[in-house]
Amino acid sequence: MQAEHCLMGTAERKAKEKEELKELILQAAQKLFVEKGVEHTTIRNIASEIEYSVGTVYVYYRDKNEILHDLHRRGFMKLGASMAALQHVSHPFERLKATGRAYIAFALDNQLMYDLMFNMKAPMHTMRMNQEEKWQEGMATFGVLRQTITDCMSAGYFKGHEVEALSFAIWSAVHGMCSLYIRERIQGASAAEPRQLLEEAFESLIRMMDVK
Amino acid sequence: MQAEHCLMGTAERKAKEKEELKELILQAAQKLFVEKGVEHTTIRNIASEIEYSVGTVYVYYRDKNEILHDLHRRGFMKLGASMAALQHVSHPFERLKATGRAYIAFALDNQLMYDLMFNMKAPMHTMRMNQEEKWQEGMATFGVLRQTITDCMSAGYFKGHEVEALSFAIWSAVHGMCSLYIRERIQGASAAEPRQLLEEAFESLIRMMDVK
């Protein structure tokens, strides 16, 4: 069916080109999502941004949700990398604090991405289609936090707590701050600037946790 | 210009009928939003649910966002009432715990409403149009929490904390749990059932706070 010589070479190149175009679509989508929001970005926008036709986008992504899902996946890789970089901090409680700060920094520097990862329903729904287990991309990140907290408990912190529940509680607290900030639910809650209130709230959280 | 006798009577009736129809639209919208989600509910759906035409809906609500905004407002009234009912609990820390449980109960019993109140961008945007101050509907609720926490501090709790930041931190923690639960970000995080993990996390939070 297929000739032998130099075929594999072109096939590879083709595959790489396909990947590059897919990447191009993703970059354009992310840019437009940030600029005008997910809802107000049309497939036609994305297509004309990369100077291809509408149909081409549908060749590489089944629908708009699949683009969201791909961005979602990348978000978790980025957050995961950012947290993995802190594993060298040996004192567990210091590592916990650093992890929290890194998490907040990620959320605030990539607000739309964070929104996509934790506040949007769409990506979770498209994942059902694939596998029950696919969300574990995100849960690996939770595993890192749980390990750090386990280490803290070994060092005498969090006496009387249960790891699983405590980890979720702490994750919730930090996520809650970021989420309320990003979704603009802090305006008017205090005289302070939203950003500063967030920082101070994180300090408060640390103070609550820091009892041996 | 207007006759005097029995005119006010009909005018009042007319006004009441208008209110009733507006109420009808809102009820239908809420029902359909819960059944099929906000995105997948069309104005035509709402119209045919109440057996009126599309145009009529637009007479009472400028656009879909205004319907969302109205539900948003009602949500805060309901949550506010639920929290106000606990002001009789005299011991401040007990009141704080009860407030948290009431908050969680509200979020889980009215998941779509909660979503609307804290996770959706749309209602916040339409509010900008009206007044800078309108979001205070929601902030009154925060005020109740802050007062309870102030009382806790007077009773010796939360030593060394700053009220504003601490209140926001605690709100964040509880909101985070509810938000992650509703947005289905707990699946697979633990062997436990999501609902049970949420309860246990709340217990963990209380344990962290309960140091005099």
Place this chain on the structure above:
DNA sequence: TTTGAAAAATGAACAATGTTCAATTTCTTT
């Protein structure tokens, strides 16, 4: 170099949606 089939790209066409508004119906007052 030519060729022809496979791969990629196209964009017109479709269905569904939010929204508008001139026309119609219903109600109220005189």
Place this chain on the structure above:
DNA sequence: AAAGAAATTGAACATTGTTCATTTTTCAAA
């Protein structure tokens, strides 16, 4: 009963996500 006001209608428009028959491009084989 009739005129005027208010409420209701639903056809029509613009925009969207999505599909698919058609066209263009690519490239191994002759």
